[in-house]
Amino acid sequence: MEPLQTSTEKLSAFVSRLYAGPELPDYTGIDAPRLTIITPSYNQAEFLERTILSVLNQGYPNLEYLIIDGGSTDRSVEVIRKYEKYITYWVSEKDKGQVDALNKGLRRATGEWVAFQNSDDVYFPGTFLHFAKAAGGAEKPADIVYGDLYLIDQHDRATELLKTIPFSLTSQVWEGMQMHNQSLFFRLDLVKRYGLFDESYRFAFDYEFITRYTSAPGVKARRAEGLLGALRVHESAKSSTIADIGRREHEKIRQEYAGKLKQRVPAKIRYLCIRFRKAVYLLTDFAYLGHRLRISRKG
Numbered sequence: 001m002e003p004l005q006t007s008t009e010k011l012s013a014f015v016s017r018l019y020a021g022p023e024l025p026d027y028t029g030i031d032a033p034r035l036t037i038i039t040p041s042y043n044q045a046e047f048l049e050r051t052i053l054s055v056l057n058q059g060y061p062n063l064e065y066l067i068i069d070g071g072s073t074d075r076s077v078e079v080i081r082k083y084e085k086y087i088t089y090w091v092s093e094k095d096k097g098q099v100d101a102l103n104k105g106l107r108r109a110t111g112e113w114v115a116f117q118n119s120d121d122v123y124f125p126g127t128f129l130h131f132a133k134a135a136g137g138a139e140k141p142a143d144i145v146y147g148d149l150y151l152i153d154q155h156d157r158a159t160e161l162l163k164t165i166p167f168s169l170t171s172q173v174w175e176g177m178q179m180h181n182q183s184l185f186f187r188l189d190l191v192k193r194y195g196l197f198d199e200s201y202r203f204a205f206d207y208e209f210i211t212r213y214t215s216a217p218g219v220k221a222r223r224a225e226g227l228l229g230a231l232r233v234h235e236s237a238k239s240s241t242i243a244d245i246g247r248r249e250h251e252k253i254r255q256e257y258a259g260k261l262k263q264r265v266p267a268k269i270r271y272l273c274i275r276f277r278k279a280v281y282l283l284t285d286f287a288y289l290g291h292r293l294r295i296s297r298k299g
Contacts, residue, residue, distance in 0.1 A: 024059030036111030130226030147227025182229025
């Protein structure tokens, strides 16, 4: 596992300018399914260009890129127009917020697979190449593929790597999100079968739709190496203001799906089982443990 400083250097270069030709990944011999990326945007001009570059610099050969802006009053539209010829569709108009914007994008999506990246978050180099390999790999096809998540600051500095583990619906219900939208890809067919994002949720809509999809019969989620996204932590980020509203939304969803799925394991046993499962998985990754040790020493 590479040091955080190396990850920072790679990401900083990746989102600094538009790549072309030999700088782009080589997809020769790889079946690249149609992929729709949706970016909801509102007054994030400071970061939006880096988000766009992190998508375009993947060099994905079968990409549909949609940007749904909520009528920004900063430089966002100027940034979008700068890359307009590479964007399949964009609009800037007043909407009802992030979830409404995402649903607008989903209604327009034509890809076999879909992902969404917020206008202040980014993908790491090579993420779409790893996605194409995972989506068309020899393993039994999954409906959702996901990977690890970096935390970055406003200057693209990687501050921590959050390792994901193989998916567990029980953990999803009782412990919370097992995957993150910054490194998450799912089949558009799931939306057609099980519905759009629930606009009654302001913060926990991602927790709700992942729980809804993965609790449906036959839906399979698979963790894949190399699927790296980054969540930007900064003062104006929506996630920085989650507070009590977000916690209440999460608890409502947890109780709803625990009831539907008849998951009534006593709380202490349930917690210990989840923690044991994580410990066993992480003990197989010595590089990860070394990385965490370095983090704790720095702290």
